[in-house]
Amino acid sequence: MKILIAADMEGISGVVHWDQVSTNHPEYTRFRRIMTADVNAAIRGAFEGGADEVVVTDGHAYGRNILVEELDPRARLNSGSLSPFTMVQGVDNAVQGVIFVGYHARIGSQNAILEHTWSDERVANLWINGEPYGEIGLNAAVSGHFGVPVIMISGDQTACAEAAALLGPLETAVVKQASGRMAAECLPPPVAQSKIQAAAASSVTRLRSGQAPKPLRLAAPITLTVDLVQSEMADKAAWMPGTSRQGRRVEYTAQDMLTVYAAFRTILALARG
Numbered sequence: 621m622k623i624l625i626a627a628d629m630e631g632i633s634g635v636v637h638w639d640q641v642s643t644n645h646p647e648y649t650r651f652r653r654i655m656t657a658d659v660n661a662a663i664r665g666a667f668e669g670g671a672d673e674v675v676v677t678d679g680h681a682y683g684r685n686i687l688v689e690e691l692d693p694r695a696r697l698n699s700g701s702l703s704p705f706t707m708v709q710g711v712d713n714a715v716q717g718v719i720f721v722g723y724h725a726r727i728g729s730q731n732a733i734l735e736h737t738w739s740d741e742r743v744a745n746l747w748i749n750g751e752p753y754g755e756i757g758l759n760a761a762v763s764g765h766f767g768v769p770v771i772m773i774s775g776d777q778t779a780c781a782e783a784a785a786l787l788g789p790l791e792t793a794v795v796k797q798a799s800g801r802m803a804a805e806c807l808p809p810p811v812a813q814s815k816i817q818a819a820a821a822s823s824v825t826r827l828r829s830g831q832a833p834k835p836l837r838l839a840a841p842i843t844l845t846v847d848l849v850q851s852e853m854a855d856k857a858a859w860m861p862g863t864s865r866q867g868r869r870v871e872y873t874a875q876d877m878l879t880v881y882a883a884f885r886t887i888l889a890l891a892r893g
């Protein structure tokens with residue numbers, strides 16, 4: 621049984637501020653160590669639950685946050701960017717379950733630490749088939765394309781609730797209770813990591829006994845709508861053939877999630893340029 625642990629940083633134990641997840645700030649060195657420890661807790665849990673193989677993907681910013689020298693030696697690490705599937709790099713038909721560690725809620729969520737969807741600078745909002753989607757939904761849908769369910773998430777209470785509402789009853793490890801965008805009551809990392817380990821173990825045990833949530837398979841056609849932060853970004857993004865545009869909103873429809881995901885990344889790349 622092969623498990624992919626997809627890690628982000630905003631939902632890591634103790635994180636409440638951008639400084640803690642930004643490489644140019646002194647606090648970052650502490651929190652990348654805590655991120656590594658949260659991931660190690662999930663690795664321990666996955667093996668305890670019966671995984672044979674665990675691959676970790678570092679999905680925050682440029683994918684160079686997890687300390688490889690401190691990673692549980694039983695796992696392997698997808699590090700660096702750009703990779704084809706970024707935050708869920710490594711997902712394919714051989715993976716049987718995905719675990720999200722350190723995830724955050726979609727943009728516009730209330731009481732959600734550092735909520736955003738992919739890029740604060742470029743994405744004002746995002747929908748798939750008319751439903752609001754964040755990184756949880758996007759990465760779950762890419763995994764679902766390969767028939768792989770998301771079986772567990774760690775993060776604040778709002779990220780965990782978003783995942784449960786979209787994906788069904790997955791295992792959750794709430795490591796902090798957010799009371800704003802940059803304020804939360806946090807569990808100390810060792811306590812949070814016990815919860816992560818227990819949730820990961822239980823998620824893999826459930827997966828092995830056929831009790832895991834179903835993969836998020838989106839029915840075709842799939843329509844992506846991105847509300848860009850500035851009109852100029854939409855001017856550029858709408859150069860992409862096949863898009864339609866209304867104001868700052870750029871829309872694209874395809875028959876499968878991987879094409880939609882590629883379109884999303886292309887729209888954001890154009891918006892940046």
Ligand SMILES: [Zn+2]
Pocket residue numbers: 628629630679680681
């Ligand atoms: Zn991140």
